[in-house]
Amino acid sequence: MSSATERSATSPPGSDELRALQLGKLRAGITHVLATNAFWRARLGSVTGWDDFEHLPLTSKSELVADQAAHPPFGTNLTHPVDRYVRLHQTSGSSGDQPLRWLDTEESWEWWETIWADHVYRAAGVSTSDRVFFAFSFGPFIGFWSAFGGAQRLGALCLSGGAMTSEQRVRSMLDTGATVLLSTPTYALRLAGVAGEIGVDISAAGIRRTIHAGEPGASIPATRAAIEAAYSAESFDHTGMTELGPTGFSCSARDGVHLIESEFIFEVAADGELIATNLGRWGMPLIRYRTGDRVSVATGPCSCGSPFMKIVGGIQGRVDDMFTVRGVNLYPSQVEDIVRRHREVSEFVIEHRREREMDEVTLLIETAVPSFSTDRLEMDLRQALGVRLECRVVAGGTLPRAELKSKRIVRLSG
Numbered sequence: 142m143s144s145a146t147e148r149s150a151t152s153p154p155g156s157d158e159l160r161a162l163q164l165g166k167l168r169a170g171i172t173h174v175l176a177t178n179a180f181w182r183a184r185l186g187s188v189t190g191w192d193d194f195e196h197l198p199l200t201s202k203s204e205l206v207a208d209q210a211a212h213p214p215f216g217t218n219l220t221h222p223v224d225r226y227v228r229l230h231q232t233s234g235s236s237g238d239q240p241l242r243w244l245d246t247e248e249s250w251e252w253w254e255t256i257w258a259d260h261v262y263r264a265a266g267v268s269t270s271d272r273v274f275f276a277f278s279f280g281p282f283i284g285f286w287s288a289f290g291g292a293q294r295l296g297a298l299c300l301s302g303g304a305m306t307s308e309q310r311v312r313s314m315l316d317t318g319a320t321v322l323l324s325t326p327t328y329a330l331r332l333a334g335v336a337g338e339i340g341v342d343i344s345a346a347g348i349r350r351t352i353h354a355g356e357p358g359a360s361i362p363a364t365r366a367a368i369e370a371a372y373s374a375e376s377f378d379h380t381g382m383t384e385l386g387p388t389g390f391s392c393s394a395r396d397g398v399h400l401i402e403s404e405f406i407f408e409v410a411a412d413g414e415l416i417a418t419n420l421g422r423w424g425m426p427l428i429r430y431r432t433g434d435r436v437s438v439a440t441g442p443c444s445c446g447s448p449f450m451k452i453v454g455g456i457q458g459r460v461d462d463m464f465t466v467r468g469v470n471l472y473p474s475q476v477e478d479i480v481r482r483h484r485e486v487s488e489f490v491i492e493h494r495r496e497r498e499m500d501e502v503t504l505l506i507e508t509a510v511p512s513f514s515t516d517r518l519e520m521d522l523r524q525a526l527g528v529r530l531e532c533r534v535v536a537g538g539t540l541p542r543a544e545l546k547s548k549r550i551v552r553l554s555g
């Protein structure tokens with residue numbers, strides 16, 4: 142047992158069967174990796190049991206970035222010659238980091254798509270008769286490509302929304318009879334707003350499911366309720382990372398995200414950071430990777446029947462997105478849950494300043510209603526969070542819009 146992580150009653154192991162499956166995949170994969178992969182050969186010893194695994198070092202994104210910078214363009218985490226790989230993607234770089242490049246083999250790409258088909262879409266009730274619309278640009282980020290491939294593998298009809306304006310996407314969904322929408326939660330709300338502006342009743346368009354990733358919104362009750370009301374659909378959350386793979390899905394119980402333990406080993410550090418090891422992407426694997434996501438997990442049985450442990454309420458936030466107001470630690474997702482109950486608010490950003498040794502936080506909001514008063518919102522925030530957050534209305538279109546991950550917190554030095 143590593144001192145950096147703890148396995149308690151609320152973290153793995155799951156069933157003995159699952160643990161045996163994980164260990165079998167891990168041992169087979171690592172044997173291969175140790176033979177040829179320079180990155181892991183420098184870090185790992187052989188793994189025969191869980192005790193060996195738990196003594197392996199944790200790996201952080203900064204190590205991967207440094208490795209790719211030192212050995213461009215792909216770094217040394219390669220189990221095969223580059224010729225064996227068939228796809229290249231890169232991280233969004235939304236947090237200002239250098240984007241990471243990630244290569245997949247035919248086998249590891251099949252692994253991605255199969256997880257989408259067998260877990261994410263299945264849990265959301267998507268079937269071969271669905272028409273799935275992807276409201277994304279189809280740039281080098283992996284999320285939309287893997288989701289698209291997974292839906293095709295499932296046998297659904299896949300509709301690309303690449304290179305379209307929001308208005309074109311709304312019309313395309315209507316024209317093609319789309320029944321499922323994939324987008325970020327923020328963009329789903331924006332699309333619904335655009336539909337309203339052009340006189341389209343999107344709630345009658347026939348969209349019956351929406352699946353969201355990139356932000357925790359679909360696990361935030363108020364955000365999910367806003368999306369479901371706008372589309373007359375049921376909304377589901379999905380978690381995943383370019384470096385790791387598709388890690389989780391929300392189920393019919395609607396209270397969190399199951400982590401796919403048949404394809405990953407998950408651990409939770411003492412501070413709540415999720416640590417993950419993928420078990421099907423051996424061409425460029427990650428072993429004990431610090432995701433940077435703060436979670437709280439539950440292992441009890443779920444009403445949906447899934448044997449996998451669950452992140453309660455979805456990802457709370459990035460470990461480095463936490464902010465403090467008068468001694469109270471908060472995540473942007475807690476603020477979002479209150480803000481989204483006010484349907485007049487179209488966009489928001491949490492501005493965090495350090496002034497005279499004090500943390501000062503202002504909520505900047507854009508609203509569709511010119512006469513919007515912030516009093517109710519401020520009162521709701523104070524009641525829910527226990528601290529006062531000043532709210533300020535800014536002109537429409539001034540807050541940043543991101544395609545993949547809305548940056549909800551902006552830090553200014555005082």
Ligand SMILES: [Zn+2]
Nearest residue numbers: 392394443445
């Ligand atoms: Zn469940």
